Amino acid sequence: MRLIKNIKYNEKGLIPAIAxxxxxxxxxxxxxxxxxxxxxTLSSGEVWFFSRSRQELWHKGETSGNRIVVRSVWKDCDSDTILVKAHPTGPVCHTGNKTCFFQQLTKQDIETNYQREN
Structure with a gap:
């Protein structure tokens, strides 16, 4: 098995991957x-992750059918983060939202949390 060149995994053998x-x-x-x-991910044309909670490979959309089809894969300048440019076939988030990033934080949220801590 050939290694994927010049990728810097963390101490747990993982690398963050943004879709x-x-x-x-x-x-x-x-x-x-x-x-x-x-x-x-590179060979199949669909996104695969490693589930940190289940400690196993995870084919995104295997259960829901909402897969992420790869168009291109990039690494950042430090080779320690992956960017997958892709086409989602349906909602990506397990909540049913198109993206996992649907909860905007505001200045009021930050001040409220800060006040609770002090």
Missing amino acids: QDDDTGEVLMLGYMNEESLRR
């Missing part, structure tokens, strides 16, 4: 990949 809608530029989700899930 982005290639048509709109919208960030869909953030997951983590190990070398095998990155290899499967």
Whole structure:
């Protein structure tokens, strides 16, 4: 098995992977990949992650049918983050939302949380 060149995984063998809608530029989700899930993503044309909670490979959309179809895969300048530009076939978030990023934080949220801590 050949290694994927010049990828910097963390101490747990994982790398953050951002899925982005290639048509709109919208960030869909953030997951983590190990070398095998990155290899499967590159070879299958669909996104695979490594589930940190279940400690197993996770084919995104395998249960729901809402897959993320890969258009291109990029690494950042430090080779420690992956960006997958893709086409979602349906809602990406387990809540049924198009993206996992649908809960905007505001200045009021930050001040409220800060006041609770002090």
